[in-house]
Amino acid sequence: MTITPSSIFNDVEKIRENGPLVHNITNYVVMNTTANALLALGASPVMAHAVPEVKEMAGIAGALVINIGTLSDAWIEAMFMAAKKAEQRQIPIVIDPVGVGATQYRTKTARELIQSSGPSIIRGNGSEIMALCEQDIVTKGVDSTSASDQAIDSAKALAREFDCTVCITGKTDYIVSQETIIQVKNGHAMMPRVTGLGCTATAICGAFAAVNKNFEKAAAHAMAIMGIAGEMAAKNAQGPGTLQVNFIDALYQLSETHIKKLFKE
Amino acid sequence: MTITPSSIFNDVEKIRENGPLVHNITNYVVMNTTANALLALGASPVMAHAVPEVKEMAGIAGALVINIGTLSDAWIEAMFMAAKKAEQRQIPIVIDPVGVGATQYRTKTARELIQSSGPSIIRGNGSEIMALCEQDIVTKGVDSTSASDQAIDSAKALAREFDCTVCITGKTDYIVSQETIIQVKNGHAMMPRVTGLGCTATAICGAFAAVNKNFEKAAAHAMAIMGIAGEMAAKNAQGPGTLQVNFIDALYQLSETHIKKLFKE
């Protein structure tokens, strides 16, 4: 299975035309920046986490994105409720197990959410994907301490067990499904110095999954877009501050010409 | 009733001189950006939502801004407490019914807040203002699906029922009171692609209402400033990322000359 500039841009156009509603239950750190990324790309983000409303919100959404970055008990309850509704409606569920392995609370929550909800896509860095699989992996906070390729076996195991696509991001991104692995080599070395670009990658997966039911391709397209926008942004960036601003601009500007010129598989 | 560049700038100068304390109980997505907008304009924002302190904070504020963007039960309780205190002190209350119509939770909360607190100003997009009035309007998340002029009748009904100013933002902004309607035509097409600029408009209404007890004019001045700063920001923007940054700069730079040159009623 491969992805091409045309297949990538085809999904971008669908997002821009349809403006899919992406329901995010995400962490406090990235709410603003992921909402901006989704808006810049052409999707319609909504953030809602209260138990009394998440079912209804997931009930009108085109995709549900769950991110455990700043977890607490009330939010966990809402995550499970929203996921159940999304599952019933068969809309895509994308899970970001932020910091899994750093505390048992995160590890337990991430695993239970994945087990109960049957996600379409799981996205994490190398450490996180490994920590989802192996009891003895301890991560350091939310930044990866492992290269993305070290996590391929864990991703394969997860893809098999939960019949889903697992997306490991890093220098090379690996989009792993039961049968195949797609590599995406776009991106820029300064991107990990911007907080929440991993979370943004997850939210963007939600937008692509809302318009493309082939979740492996949707995730690969999302990762290509992240990397290409990152490269466009880095061109005139003096540091992570301007990179973050330019990145949002790049998602907005992104044309088929940009993708053709920059895409590296 | 009309507003003029002089009446607009007169309020801006009062905000810059007095630095009114604007107490915000607002959503997680926009806390940072609305605080920055208020600071750049010259006001002094404070965010406080805990039941044990909101009365005291509303007790020293010049205006109270309540925004239901990311609602939960504990916050609702604080919203009602703060609103009661603000009402007792007769400081302006500005309400932003974000996403009303998308879930019953939001619709119920927004209506009850408005009924119990007697707001000075309600600000929303077309869909939200209509959903406040009519039981059968269903909105799509937090982005408007209706043009602002479609909501004028709803705004009139709300203005009459609650003796307040209703501000519908969109391509043209309508500031609706019991007797009159002020139109503001400033703004830029890229502004809806920045998350939370509607919420920022609401917060800015708070700053203007803190220095001008004619709430219809205060709201119209606030909308004019939003639109003018948006146009200034769009001039050198490459997308919504730079637009957001430039917008904050524009609020800071804003002079009477800018307003005279750009204001369109």
Add this chain to the structure above:
Amino acid sequence: MTITPSSIFNDVEKIRENGPLVHNITNYVVMNTTANALLALGASPVMAHAVPEVKEMAGIAGALVINIGTLSDAWIEAMFMAAKKAEQRQIPIVIDPVGVGATQYRTKTARELIQSSGPSIIRGNGSEIMALCEQDIVTKGVDSTSASDQAIDSAKALAREFDCTVCITGKTDYIVSQETIIQVKNGHAMMPRVTGLGCTATAICGAFAAVNKNFEKAAAHAMAIMGIAGEMAAKNAQGPGTLQVNFIDALYQLSETHIKKLFKE
């Protein structure tokens, strides 16, 4: 005791080499911007506030930063738990008493946290440091109404009582310990117009304290870096929007040459 460009840069290099994990329990307004500042400087931020996980997170961190900017009861419980763990592990604890004096809730919480945790560093603006000491100081929200030098006596009293370093930020920063006072005169007049730069100063203290156990020097180095990065950022800033973006870039770019050229003690 003095600090020099070399002593400052020496700590910067240690942060860049070691990437210390800084555990923040901080307010919603600044989570994104303080995480970005820490990342840009070279540290590894993590935000975690849930009672079930804060002990574990503080258990792997190099420093704990507690900021009471948007307080609520559940968070207070977590703050005390994390502080206890940090104290047991003897990692530095940095406390930011945001808005202390504005409400009794903040005043009570800040004082109890300081009393029970034995912080390494307390950082606040003039009003806040005075309000920590004197029962009758009432602050106006979260912005300072007093010059930093007015708070020196209060800072000395706090330093003595809690055997810690107290950092008063303002036009001149005073880093006050039991024996000495270090002054840092870097900074730019536009910085108070960016929300959360005070909170960022506190978070940055956490990164420096994680690599330098002389907390007076660590705090002074942190303040020097804040001011120098602020001056670098202001150079091409058109307002607080670009200042904030450039500030993150400056933390990333910062070299010994910059420090030598700009440092004013």
